[in-house]
Amino acid sequence: MSVVATLNKNPVRRNTAQVGLFLIAMLLVPVVFGTGYYLNMMIFIAILALPALGLSLLSGLAGQLAISHGAFFAIGAYGSAILSARAGLSPVLSTLLAQILVAVIAAGIGAVVLRLRSHYLAIATLSFAIIVELVIEEWRGMTGGMQGMLGIPPMGLFGYEASSDVQFYYVYWPITALMLLFALNLASSRIGRALRAIREGEPIVSSLGIHTAGYKTGIYVVSSVFAGIGGALYAHFVGFVTPATGSIMFAIEIIMVLALGGFDRLWGALIGVALITLLNEYALGFADYKKIILGVTLIAVMLVFPRGLLPGLIDLARHRRIARAA
Amino acid sequence: MLKVSSLEKRFGGLTALKDVHFSVTQGQIKAVIGPNGAGKTTLFNLIAGTLRPTAGDIRLDGEAIAGLPSSRIGMAGIARTFQQPQVFTSLTILENAMLGGHRYHRGDFLSCGLGLRHTRREEEKLRERAEKWLEFAGIGDIAHRNASELPLGQQRYVEIARAMATGSKLILMDEPAAGLDDTETRELGDMVRAISESGTTVLLIDHHMDFVMSLADEVLVLNFGERLAEGTPHEIQNSQVVIDAYLGTDDDA
Ligand SMILES: Nc1ncnc2c1ncn2[C@@H]1O[C@H](COP(=O)(O)OP(=O)(O)O)[C@@H](O)[C@H]1O
Ligand SMILES: [Mg+2]
Numbered sequence: 362m363s364v365v366a367t368l369n370k371n372p373v374r375r376n377t378a379q380v381g382l383f384l385i386a387m388l389l390v391p392v393v394f395g396t397g398y399y400l401n402m403m404i405f406i407a408i409l410a411l412p413a414l415g416l417s418l419l420s421g422l423a424g425q426l427a428i429s430h431g432a433f434f435a436i437g438a439y440g441s442a443i444l445s446a447r448a449g450l451s452p453v454l455s456t457l458l459a460q461i462l463v464a465v466i467a468a469g470i471g472a473v474v475l476r477l478r479s480h481y482l483a484i485a486t487l488s489f490a491i492i493v494e495l496v497i498e499e500w501r502g503m504t505g506g507m508q509g510m511l512g513i514p515p516m517g518l519f520g521y522e523a524s525s526d527v528q529f530y531y532v533y534w535p536i537t538a539l540m541l542l543f544a545l546n547l548a549s550s551r552i553g554r555a556l557r558a559i560r561e562g563e564p565i566v567s568s569l570g571i572h573t574a575g576y577k578t579g580i581y582v583v584s585s586v587f588a589g590i591g592g593a594l595y596a597h598f599v600g601f602v603t604p605a606t607g608s609i610m611f612a613i614e615i616i617m618v619l620a621l622g623g624f625d626r627l628w629g630a631l632i633g634v635a636l637i638t639l640l641n642e643y644a645l646g647f648a649d650y651k652k653i654i655l656g657v658t659l660i661a662v663m664l665v666f667p668r669g670l671l672p673g674l675i676d677l678a679r680h681r682r683i684a685r686a687a
Numbered sequence: 688m689l690k691v692s693s694l695e696k697r698f699g700g701l702t703a704l705k706d707v708h709f710s711v712t713q714g715q716i717k718a719v720i721g722p723n724g725a726g727k728t729t730l731f732n733l734i735a736g737t738l739r740p741t742a743g744d745i746r747l748d749g750e751a752i753a754g755l756p757s758s759r760i761g762m763a764g765i766a767r768t769f770q771q772p773q774v775f776t777s778l779t780i781l782e783n784a785m786l787g788g789h790r791y792h793r794g795d796f797l798s799c800g801l802g803l804r805h806t807r808r809e810e811e812k813l814r815e816r817a818e819k820w821l822e823f824a825g826i827g828d829i830a831h832r833n834a835s836e837l838p839l840g841q842q843r844y845v846e847i848a849r850a851m852a853t854g855s856k857l858i859l860m861d862e863p864a865a866g867l868d869d870t871e872t873r874e875l876g877d878m879v880r881a882i883s884e885s886g887t888t889v890l891l892i893d894h895h896m897d898f899v900m901s902l903a904d905e906v907l908v909l910n911f912g913e914r915l916a917e918g919t920p921h922e923i924q925n926s927q928v929v930i931d932a933y934l935g936t937d938d939d940a
Contacts, residue, residue: 373802543800550799551810554782555789558775565773568735569853570761570790579796 372549376542384538391527400526406631406638407533408594413618413630414544415587421625422553423580424560428612429470429486430588432493433463435607437592439497439504442513442602447503452516456593463589464582471578482581490609497604509603516597529598536594540587544627547583556580588615617655620662623669632671688713688888689734689857694743694753696729696912703729704912707743711857711905716879716889718899720923721909727892728770730909731859734890735767736760747857762790766850767859770892772842774849776835780826783834783845784817787852791816820848824878840866851882858882860891864898876902900924908932 391400412430419425440459444450450458474485497504504510515522516532523529547553559566559573566573596602605611614637622633666673689711696704704726711717719727732738734745736757745753752760766787774783792813794806821827824844829837834845843863850858860879864872872895879902883889893899899906900920908915908929916922916929923929 371807373807377802542802546802547796547800550802550806551785551789551792551794551813552796552799554778554785557777558782558786561775561777562773564737564757565769565775566786567756567758568737568761568767569786569849570758571786572758583796583800 373546376545376549380538380542380545383541384535387534387538388531391530396525396527400530402638402642404526404529404533404598406634407530407537408591408598409615409618409638410537410631410634411540411591411594412588412615413622413634414541414627415584415591416615417619417622417624417627417630418544418547418587419580419584420619421623421627422548422556422560423577425475425482425577425581426616427482427486427581427584428609428616429467429489429585430615431607431609431612432486432490433467433585433588433607434592434595434611435493435497435602435604436463436466437589438596438602438606439510439592440589441593442510442596443503445597446510446513451518452514452593452597453518456516456590456597459593460586460589463586467582467585468578471581472574475577475581476574487609490612494604494608507604509601509606511601513596513600513602515600516594523598533594533598536590540590541627541631544587548627552576552579613659614655617659619669620659620666621670623672625668626672629669629671633669688748689890690744690746691734692744694730694733694745695741696726696733696738697741702912704733704909707909707912707914709907709914709917711888711890713888714883714886715904716883716891716902718903718906719890719892719909720894720896720899720906721915724911725909726912727909728861729912731767731861731890731892734760735765735859761853761855764854764856765859766853766855766857768843768846768850768861768863770861770865772839772846774834774837774842774845776833778834779831780821780834780837780845780848781814781817781830784821784830784848784852785813787820787849788813788816788854791854817848817852820851823851823881824848825874840871847878847882851885851887855887857888857890860889862892862894864893864895872898 390403412434416427416430419427437456437459440462441452441455444455444458445452470485470489474482498506500506515524516529517523523532555566555571555576559576563573592607595606618633618637619630621636622629622631662670691710692708694704694707695702707730719730721727729738733740733753736752736755736759739754743753744751747763747765750763752763775786792809794809798806818827818830821830824847826841826844826848834842837845847863863879864875867875876898879889879891903920905918906920906923907917908923910932915932916926918926
């Protein structure tokens with residue numbers, strides 16, 4: 362059997378090969394292009410890819426959209442910041458512990474909201490995001506209120522701390538690659554299959570003796586933990602957090618990422634993050650216009666390409682080719 | 688094995704089923720016949736938990752299942768096929784059948800995401816189970832095609848494979864022969880007999896009189912939501928109430 366055939370038959374092996382090649386390429390970037398300001402941007406791409414991948418799992422597999430990925434990013438960031446800066450835990454441990462909080466809250470929301478049919482998730486998670494913003498602003502003793510929190514220790518383990526962009530780059534990209542692999546494996550597993558079926562016809566999946574609510578809640582929890590890990594990595598990279606970290610605006614940017622890269626493609630989420638980061642950096646430097654431009658673009662893209670810009674363009678190109686061939 | 692008593696279903700002012708009672712014995716092929724709108728599909732929806740009965744009792748091997756959520760009824764051992772085939776068109780035929788056996792195989796979010804070896808072994812076993820039933824349903828050779836590529840008639844075989852992969856004790860088939868030609872109908876009859884021989888009890892709805900009469904061990908006749916008659920095909924064919932109400936007048940109502 363050829364290598365390709367073997368890889369196709371075993372999705373885990375195929376995913377591992379793809380992500381492995383991708384990671385090698387990413388690790389070679391600083392070697393080829395040297396260090397520079399661009400590395401900083403690349404680190405942000407690695408961080409923001411996590412909430413985007415999380416949301417992509419939710420929308421691509423379960424067909425649901427949540428506005429809570431900013432809130433869970435914030436809970437991951439503040440949670441890990443408080444546990445490390447105030448309670449003195451190591452950043453790796455605080456990052457992991459903060460995810461327990463994320464998972465418990467997400468499971469609670471999922472258990473209540475996902476039991477209902479149709480699209481209550483977007484509305485319920487929007488309310489949740491508003492509450493989280495309020496709590497962060499008002500709980501000054503713990504979160505620093507509007508001023509935010511400073512002095513968050515950089516990511517590190519056993520006394521080694523990342524101190525330069527290159528070091529962060531080499532710590533964060535492998536983490537993001539592993540998370541991507543996790544997401545791809547999940548999507549091609551029995552769980553991904555069940556979720557895609559639930560998305561198409563939940564009553565029929567139930568009739569096969571499958572407890573659908575459990576799967577929907579599960580993917581919401583996983584999806585939220587992706588955002589929470591992203592938040593913790595963010596906090597331990599920039600060293601401070603403010604209420605703007607993981608605001609509702611941020612959640613909408615993540616949806617924007619998927620509107621560009623595709624709502625049902627995990628690799629597309631990564632491309633979308635790269636595009637948004639570049640746009641933010643070079644085209645949208647002026648804060649007030651930025652929100653309007655983002656909002657209008659988001660609506661336009663969703664109207665014209667409901668599956669997302671990238672898949673939409675690919676489909677368009679394919680149709681052109683078929684039309685020309687015919 | 689299935690015992691239905693005093694079953695009633697009202698939709699607002701409309702009484703779709705009224706005081707229906709019958710039972711199905713282990714290993715039987717039992718048919719439900721009756722003109723359009725008689726309440727046959729509604730009866731299946733009640734048994735399968737898609738709808739909740741207004742009143743009445745349904746027992747599977749003594750266990751009361753009326754009003755339970757459909758996932759619980761599925762787990763209790765009832766599978767079904769639909770009048771309008773309901774396959775997952777975004778999945779392949781194989782994946783459709785694999786969902787039938789889904790609940791027997793392990794693999795939580797963490798082990799699937801990590802791609803642990805045992806989840807792949809489980810997946811392998813699940814695939815074998817699904818392939819076995821796709822072969823049985825005569826679509827093993829096209830397992831990797833997308834289910835949306837199949838014509839409606841063929842989608843029925845995907846449903847049968849999926850239902851059989853659940854390993855249920857009882858399979859409910861809602862008009863499986865609708866839209867099939869004579870040869871296909873005869874093949875379907877053989878398939879239903881094979882299902883029965885494999886140990887699964889069959890309850891099926893159909894309009895084709897010849898098909899039902901040659902296939903079923905027993906027949907239940909519904910008319911305007913009421914149980915008109917119940918008996919062997921021979922008894923039903925010679926029952927005056929049935930002839931008056933249904934058989935003699937319109938063969939394909
Ligand atoms: N979900 C529903 N809501 C309202 N009325 C329904 C519903 N399902 C079926 N009915 C009505 O119940 C009656 C029986 O329908 P059905 O069970 O589909 O008949 P059959 O399968 O015997 O042709 C019909 O009058 C139909 O319109
Ligand atoms: Mg019907």
